[in-house]
Amino acid sequence: MEELKEKDSLFFMKWAKTKHVKETEFVTSGEKGSRIVAYILLSIGAFTMLIPFLWMISTSLKSPAEAVSMPPVWIPQVFRIENFRRAFEVAPFGRYFLNSVLITSISTLGELLTTILAAFAFSKMNFYGKNILFTILIATMMVPGELMIIPNYLTISRLGLMNTYAAMILPYVASVFSVFMLKQNFESVPNELYYAAKVDGSSDFKFLWTILVPLSKSAIVAVMILKIIGSWNSFMWPLIVTNDRLLRPLPVGLQAFTTEAGTQYELLMAASAIVVAPMVIIYLFLQRYIIMGVSKSGLKG
Amino acid sequence: MIDKPTFKSSFKAILYLFPMMLVIATFNLYPIVRSFLMSFYTDFNIFTQAVNGYGLDNFFTIFNDTSFWLAIRNTFIFVLGVVPTSIVLSLTIAILLKKVSFLSGFFRSIYFLPFVTSTVAISIVWNWIYHSRFGLMNYGLSFLGVDPIAFITDPNYSMLALVILAIWKGLGFNIILFLVGLNAINENYYSAAKIDGAKGWQRFTNITLPLLGPTMFLVSVMGVINSFKVFDEVFALFQSRPGPAGSALTVVYYIFQKFYQESQYGIAAAAGIVLFLIILVFTLLQMAFNKKFVHY
Numbered sequence: 271m272e273e274l275k276e277k278d279s280l281f282f283m284k285w286a287k288t289k290h291v292k293e294t295e296f297v298t299s300g301e302k303g304s305r306i307v308a309y310i311l312l313s314i315g316a317f318t319m320l321i322p323f324l325w326m327i328s329t330s331l332k333s334p335a336e337a338v339s340m341p342p343v344w345i346p347q348v349f350r351i352e353n354f355r356r357a358f359e360v361a362p363f364g365r366y367f368l369n370s371v372l373i374t375s376i377s378t379l380g381e382l383l384t385t386i387l388a389a390f391a392f393s394k395m396n397f398y399g400k401n402i403l404f405t406i407l408i409a410t411m412m413v414p415g416e417l418m419i420i421p422n423y424l425t426i427s428r429l430g431l432m433n434t435y436a437a438m439i440l441p442y443v444a445s446v447f448s449v450f451m452l453k454q455n456f457e458s459v460p461n462e463l464y465y466a467a468k469v470d471g472s473s474d475f476k477f478l479w480t481i482l483v484p485l486s487k488s489a490i491v492a493v494m495i496l497k498i499i500g501s502w503n504s505f506m507w508p509l510i511v512t513n514d515r516l517l518r519p520l521p522v523g524l525q526a527f528t529t530e531a532g533t534q535y536e537l538l539m540a541a542s543a544i545v546v547a548p549m550v551i552i553y554l555f556l557q558r559y560i561i562m563g564v565s566k567s568g569l570k571g
Numbered sequence: 572m573i574d575k576p577t578f579k580s581s582f583k584a585i586l587y588l589f590p591m592m593l594v595i596a597t598f599n600l601y602p603i604v605r606s607f608l609m610s611f612y613t614d615f616n617i618f619t620q621a622v623n624g625y626g627l628d629n630f631f632t633i634f635n636d637t638s639f640w641l642a643i644r645n646t647f648i649f650v651l652g653v654v655p656t657s658i659v660l661s662l663t664i665a666i667l668l669k670k671v672s673f674l675s676g677f678f679r680s681i682y683f684l685p686f687v688t689s690t691v692a693i694s695i696v697w698n699w700i701y702h703s704r705f706g707l708m709n710y711g712l713s714f715l716g717v718d719p720i721a722f723i724t725d726p727n728y729s730m731l732a733l734v735i736l737a738i739w740k741g742l743g744f745n746i747i748l749f750l751v752g753l754n755a756i757n758e759n760y761y762s763a764a765k766i767d768g769a770k771g772w773q774r775f776t777n778i779t780l781p782l783l784g785p786t787m788f789l790v791s792v793m794g795v796i797n798s799f800k801v802f803d804e805v806f807a808l809f810q811s812r813p814g815p816a817g818s819a820l821t822v823v824y825y826i827f828q829k830f831y832q833e834s835q836y837g838i839a840a841a842a843g844i845v846l847f848l849i850i851l852v853f854t855l856l857q858m859a860f861n862k863k864f865v866h867y
Contacts (some may be wrong), residue, residue: 421602
């Protein structure tokens, strides 16, 4: 199949070359026109996608009266930055924020550690039961996480970890999906490097951290960022295992704030912006890795 | 791959696998087995976690529960509302993105942006957009001569509100997958078709669509699976209620209610098993399809 495709494309290339003069004629005014239409449509679509964000930021800077004015005001008379300060006063968003940072960073570091080690074993070592174990792990990806929540709740409660950070972190310090992604990447590093390192007297452990990990940097970063985003935004599990207000991560705190803030939409939008902003910033700087990770996750099929 | 497995290499591998396996076994493998068992618990003491009886009662209960059927019905409506529309929109945008070169990356970034944001936070923003009196949506609709709609409190419109939010949130993910698929199509097919005088629409139906088949299938199956699991959006959009009059009660919301609010663990687990079986059908369908048509 692959060969056939290659042959096809070779054939087409040769063929296209001979007709090259004619091909250029096809970039006509019609082509240009359709490109302009494409730009217009894409701009309208992109603006529509941005409206909720713009509306959130706009409302978060308004006075209470401006927030509920009809027709809506897009740009408030005075930018009320103090809405953000007030949101921090009305609910312990500072504490929520620290909770989220703590939970996200520990579960991300933990997951990277456990999955890098496991992916190394699956990609560069051979052991009894390797294929069976890997198949079982991949099969667990088919089971919806929502099904696991009930027994996990009982496990956490039996371990006496209800209302602790550990309850929110422990179940998420390993991920089959990440092991799968990193295994694929480690396998693309040639085995010759592994043998060469062994001949030079390097241990497996040293080879993993000094050669394999640096060579797989972009895949690891992709896994890491997808994990950070997932962990930062996770809602149902932290909601279930905490009822202590001071342990809540941001999304759970924000959800509770909707009843606390009532109809103060300017505060509600300021609080939402506090939750959304860090991931948007990470996205703006590292979107290359996120998109790479998502593309790969699609390919796993 | 490297060497033949030996006891020594197996022992070493176990050391590397141990931390991951400890977590996965405790929080993924064991719960899968246990939730299957739980769905057959008929007499369960929450405090001592002792099981005093097994049976099929939980399944009888949910199949006789009108709100379970309502949840199933709502979830299917949600899936049917989100997946096809999202595919048409995201494929169109992906094709337009491929057409332009200048600013293409910029546009792609914007379309993908909702994907990285907290579902809860952004659902609260949409709740405000849907506000019956001061919301942006009703303001926009007023230009079309539409009277204000109570999206959040009118059971006839709550599902529509949820579907629009979900399409907006997931569009970027589908666009990325379609771009991967489109980039894999050899440009020469298009050049050849152009030389033969095929019009834009003809090139789309005769080249793009057939060659995009596997991607299309992948996107729809992933969309269906993810849509079946909708919960956060419902919870935040309707302020910790499954919509007015249960109009946005989904399967996962039903599980959440039974388990978290009513402590009916067995019934919740049984509903979870039904959800798993529905998703399993789609996963198997996808795997069968991949084996047959996708070769990479």
